[in-house]
Amino acid sequence: xxxxxxxxxxxxxxxxxxxxxxxxxxxxxxxxxxxxxxxxxxxxxxxxxxxxxxxxxxxxxxxxxxxxxxxxxxxxxxxxxxxxxxxxxxxxxxxxxxxxxxxxxxxxxxxxxxxxxxxxxxxxxxxxxxxxxxxxxxxxxxxxxxxxxxxxxxxxxxxxxxxxxxxxxxxxxxxxxxxxxxxxxxxxxxxxxxxxxxxxxxxxxxxxxxxxxxxxxxxxxxxxxxxxxxxxxxxxxxxxxxxxxxxxxxxxxxxxxxxxxxxxxxxxxxxxxxxxxxxxxxxxxxxxxxxxxxxxxxxx
Amino acid sequence: xxxxxxxxxxxxxxxxxxxxxxxxxxxxxxxxxxxxxxxxxxxxxxxxxxxxxxxxxxxxxxxxxxxxxxxxxxxxxxxxxxxxxxxxxxxxxxxxxxxxxxxxxxxxxxxxxxxxxxxxxxxxxxxxxxxxxxxxxxxxxxxxxxxxxxxxxxxxxxxxxxxxxxxxxxxxxxxxxxxxxxxxxxxxxxxxxxxxxxxxxxxxxxxxxxxxxxxxxxxxxxxxxxxxxxxxxxxxxxxxxxxxxxxxxxxxxxxxxxxxxxxxxxxxxxxxxxxxxxxxxxxxxxxxxxxxxxxxxxxx
Numbered sequence: 241x242x243x244x245x246x247x248x249x250x251x252x253x254x255x256x257x258x259x260x261x262x263x264x265x266x267x268x269x270x271x272x273x274x275x276x277x278x279x280x281x282x283x284x285x286x287x288x289x290x291x292x293x294x295x296x297x298x299x300x301x302x303x304x305x306x307x308x309x310x311x312x313x314x315x316x317x318x319x320x321x322x323x324x325x326x327x328x329x330x331x332x333x334x335x336x337x338x339x340x341x342x343x344x345x346x347x348x349x350x351x352x353x354x355x356x357x358x359x360x361x362x363x364x365x366x367x368x369x370x371x372x373x374x375x376x377x378x379x380x381x382x383x384x385x386x387x388x389x390x391x392x393x394x395x396x397x398x399x400x401x402x403x404x405x406x407x408x409x410x411x412x413x414x415x416x417x418x419x420x421x422x423x424x425x426x427x428x429x430x431x432x433x434x435x436x437x438x439x440x441x442x443x444x445x446x447x448x449x450x451x452x453x454x455x456x457x458x459x460x461x462x463x464x465x466x467x468x469x470x471x472x473x474x475x476x477x478x479x480x481x482x483x484x485x486x487x488x489x490x491x492x493x494x495x496x497x498x499x500x501x502x503x504x505x506x507x508x509x510x511x512x513x514x515x516x517x518x519x520x521x522x523x524x525x526x527x528x529x530x531x532x533x534x535x536x537x538x539x540x
Numbered sequence: 541x542x543x544x545x546x547x548x549x550x551x552x553x554x555x556x557x558x559x560x561x562x563x564x565x566x567x568x569x570x571x572x573x574x575x576x577x578x579x580x581x582x583x584x585x586x587x588x589x590x591x592x593x594x595x596x597x598x599x600x601x602x603x604x605x606x607x608x609x610x611x612x613x614x615x616x617x618x619x620x621x622x623x624x625x626x627x628x629x630x631x632x633x634x635x636x637x638x639x640x641x642x643x644x645x646x647x648x649x650x651x652x653x654x655x656x657x658x659x660x661x662x663x664x665x666x667x668x669x670x671x672x673x674x675x676x677x678x679x680x681x682x683x684x685x686x687x688x689x690x691x692x693x694x695x696x697x698x699x700x701x702x703x704x705x706x707x708x709x710x711x712x713x714x715x716x717x718x719x720x721x722x723x724x725x726x727x728x729x730x731x732x733x734x735x736x737x738x739x740x741x742x743x744x745x746x747x748x749x750x751x752x753x754x755x756x757x758x759x760x761x762x763x764x765x766x767x768x769x770x771x772x773x774x775x776x777x778x779x780x781x782x783x784x785x786x787x788x789x790x791x792x793x794x795x796x797x798x799x800x801x802x803x804x805x806x807x808x809x810x811x812x813x814x815x816x817x818x819x820x821x822x823x824x825x826x827x828x829x830x831x832x833x834x835x836x837x838x839x840x
Contacts, residue, residue, distance in 0.1 A: 253616040254582050278612040279579045282554050302644040304615050312578040312608045316553040333644045340640065344602040344633045346681050381646050 242267050242390070242442035244465060245537040246506065247283040251449075251471050251485070252305050254279070255510035259534060260305035263467070264289055265388055265444055268369040273297045273313075274386060274446050280309035281316055287535050291317055292324075296365065298372070299330035300448035301383035307334065311341050318349045325352040329364050329374070331382055332357035358384050361459075369393075375459040377450035380484045385448045387459060390441035401434045442540045445500075449507065451481055452490040457498045464540040466500040467532060469507035474521050488518050492525030501540070506532035542567050542690070542742035542840040544765060546806065546832045547583040551749075551771050551785070552605050554579070555810035559834060560605035563767070564589055565688055565744055568669040573597045573613075574686060574746050580609035581616055587835050591617055592624075596665065598672070599630035600748035601683035607634065611641050618649045625652040629664050629674065631682055632657035658684050661759075669693075675759040677750035680784045685748045687760060690741035701734045742840045745800075749807065751781055752790040757798045764840040766800040767832060769807035774821050788818050792825030801840070806832035 243266040248259030260277025271293045284291060291313065299307050307330070317326065335355045342349070356364060358374050365372040373387040394416035402412070407421050407429065415421065421429040445460035447468040460466050471485035480487050488505065495503035505522050508515060515531050522529035530538070543566040548559030560577025571593045584591060591613065599607045607630070617626065635655045642649070656664060658674050665672040673687040694716035702712070707721050707729065715721065721729040745760035747768040760766050771785035780787050788805065795803035805822050808815060815831050822829035830838070
């Protein structure tokens with residue numbers, strides 16, 4: 241199961257009751273927080289996402305609309321007596337900021353806090369059921385996108401067929417890996433007659449803040465859902481480029497070229513009080529485009 | 541005119557839709573922001589307080605629930621193209637934090653930003669129409685209270701009486717300072733027959749976070765409105781003291797001994813989902829006690 245819940249979809253500063261960037265990605269019962277603008281912990285309360293369930297936080301870059309809410313979230317976790325570890329993946333300088341803020345408050349976190357600085361493109365988390373890649377995008381300051389992937393599960397046993405074919409239970413683990421079975425009589429039982437494939441692994445990519453950059457295409461290719469920023473409508477391509485941001489048309493072009501399942505667009509400039517034109521423009525290029533709306537969960 | 545608008549009244553972390561500490565004090569057309577917990581800029585938008593009107597910000601101490609919203613507010617002011625100066629009065633280390641956060645974002649504020657570190661009790665702002673004192677309170681880390689006072693205006697001219705007594709206009713400034721007038725015939729015109737006193741200057745004191753400390757009494761004595769923290773109800777006096785906080789009874793005792801006009805209580809612990817008991821307990825000691833409720837403006 242893959243789901244993305246939007247907690248904030250606005251760029252730069254809060255406006256029109258839209259909040260700065262934060263998303264919660266749910267994958268195989270794991271909950272990841274991706275960026276954490278000011279007020280994220282209030283948004284989590286509003287949308288009933290428990291702080292305690294988050295074990296991994298990913299921060300794309302150190303513009304405030306992507307991380308000013310993090311120190312509040314972390315200190316709240318501490319005040320609530322959290323004990324389980326928290327892993328933070330972020331540009332290295334964020335550690336200096338957090339350390340200073342904890343120090344001046346004379347605060348020691350009661351839980352293990354693991355900081356993982358982002359240094360180069362590649363796998364940053366590899367667990368049994370999921371892995372996470374980071375990749376550089378093109379912004380005014382160093383900025384990273386993230387790709388979240390389920391690890392393909394082993395094939396699933398079809399118990400009745402196994403029993404009918406006389407396959408002993410101790411062989412099941414090898415069946416799950418795809419092996420065939422040869423019984424005492426020398427008859428070959430083909431794996432696919434006694435197992436079924438696991439569902440295809442799901443994937444999600446988050447482009448963070450970036451100008452149009454085709455190098456991103458291979459990093460996000462084929463994901464089920466791509467979130468790509470679209471700070472401006474297409475008539476402001478010059479402004480977008482000068483400010484290291486994208487337009488609707490550019491985001492949808494990346495989605496199209498990367499062959500993703502679905503595109504979520506967000507990080508809307510505060511100059512826009514309504515958003516419907518964003519969706520319309522993106523769909524002209526890539527039909528499966530949707531607005532990333534606060535409080536909405538997008539599922540695969 | 542003196543008014544205090546509460547933007548946040550909760551302690552430590554947001555809960556029950558109560559926000560961390562922030563207040564807006566209006567005095568003689570000046571607007572002061574006192575503390576700035578996470579989400580203050582969103583609360584300001586909600587209660588229609590324009591960021592651009594704030595010229596002075598006072599931060600009591602460096603626990604996050606009193607300042608985590610400041611960097612977001614300041615960077616938003618910058619993004620909105622503010623040009624007028626901003627003055628910040630706060631513990632010195634806050635400057636290091638803000639400087640680091642601006643540096644990693646490669647951000648230069650477009651307006652003059654004046655940082656005034658709090659160092660000792662005394663006057664920190666002295667302008668024509670108001671002045672502000674700071675005073676140390678007793679908390680786990682260095683923490684400051686603030687006292688805001690209107691400067692007493694000159695007496696006001698009663699124009700008809702002046703004309704009837706033949707006082708020339710060029711003498712009005714001296715009348716405003718309280719001088720009598722002697723006319724050409726040698727007759728003494730008493731000042732109080734041709735002027736009226738200006739209204740009594742208003743005053744407001746903010747106790748920040750503190751344990752019960754009678755040294756605060758003289759610092760806040762006689763103010764029209766005292767805000768004093770009451771993190772706990774009276775049955776938790778031990779816990780309050782261990783955590784350098786106060787109970788309802790203690791806050792109301794300070795108000796009573798300081799002879800203030802009215803007491804506002806706030807900084808409620810997140811352990812309480814309702815607040816009515818706070819008001820009841822405070823009023824048992826000091827009748828003019830009121831809850832500091834978010835979105836409410838308290839006027840003198």
